[in-house]
Amino acid sequence: MTIVSLTKENLADCIKVFLKAYNGAPWNYLWTAEKASLYLTEYITSSNFIGFILYDDNVAVGAMLGHFKTWWTNDQLMIDEFFIASEKQRKGYGKRLMQFCSDKAKERGAELIVLMTNKYMPAYQFYNKINYTTTEQYVFMFKQL
Secondary structure, rough: EEEOOOOHHHHHHHHHHHHHHHHOOOOOOOOOOOHHHHHHHHHHOOOOOOEEEEEEEEEEEEEEEEEEEOOEEEEEEEEEEEEEHHHHOOHHHHHHHHHHHHHHHHOOOOEEEOOOOOOOOHHHHHHHHHHOOOOOOOOOOOOOE
């Protein structure tokens, strides 16, 4: 396994694994390569972006895209996207990538990592297993337009 920074130069690898992760079970989304490219490019071109791709035998198998956010105490790493190809899940890849991200966040002086996930999907159990806490005081809200 190799983990490298996500850049415009390796974005195509990230898009491939993104499509593989989200267009299959359990998500079953209908991302196109063009929409995925636009979506992921929005992240990598934003200020305070941090992202990594996990490779296994030179094939991208997972990625994390996030950004650092200023907080009154110390910075926070906000994970916007975290995904592992379905055939590589439950084999330690996600745990390894998340540990790498945690190490990088600590190096930067961040005090915590914040993320959002669907509690009815397997990712929720993954984050619980690696000691992430579900908050009771915050809610995710949206308004359909």
